[in-house]
Amino acid sequence: MSDKNCFEPICEKEDILNLKSKKRSKLQFEEDSSTQECPLKRNIYGNYTWNMLHTTAIYYPDEPTQEQQQKMRNFFDAIAEFYACKHCKAHFQKDILKNPPQVTSRKDLSIWLCQRHNDVNQLLGKQQFDCSFENLEKRWRTGCQ
């Protein structure tokens, strides 16, 4: 286990950056292919979840109904309750209590989510992401075409 606060298998951290590049490529390929057999480690689980969330947010309606807004609140409420990494979840619970999901539009939701990701980036000493909507649209929906 690589996290002193957590003894669940999900807390073990794959030290990707320190692997030699050949092994790293193989590892990355295995992680994405359907033949991969090992449970996700915390950093991969986090990466997949953020990718999934940002993509989902950028396809959220521009003008969601009240029912859709409630469903989106419920979605993040469930993530905060069931996210498999315990202490990541504890951080997220505190963070969204201070910063409730902004569900009134695709733009608001996408920017809000980017800011939550930046809160985690800051905690991990990672770079801040540019959360302008133009940048988010490009990054998660329209870029690379």
Next chain:
Amino acid sequence: MSDKNCFEPICEKEDILNLKSKKRSKLQFEEDSSTQECPLKRNIYGNYTWNMLHTTAIYYPDEPTQEQQQKMRNFFDAIAEFYACKHCKAHFQKDILKNPPQVTSRKDLSIWLCQRHNDVNQLLGKQQFDCSFENLEKRWRTGCQ
């Protein structure tokens, strides 16, 4: 676009299997690293989402409260509403109408989710996965230690 039913960027399918292996490794690495800049294609979005869901399900409580059960129902209700790939979502909506989320325990939820994934595997001509709980625990939580 590689899907005649869908003209959104998320419907474009990365033809990973036909890429040469060197390019494939590079591509896979880029997809997982934080330096990756392109929006997710449908198959990667699907892969990340299934990985996220199976991991979350295998850490669900063995004896969830009524409130937790409702939150988990809400979670899948939101996935069915907001999943970014439109026709994947339409399939999932029909599937969970016939097969509502089994939220009474970690075991029931994990097996139910595996069966939903197998419904998609069948649709895509992929192999069926062994949905025994022993296998799911190993695959998503305890294996490779």
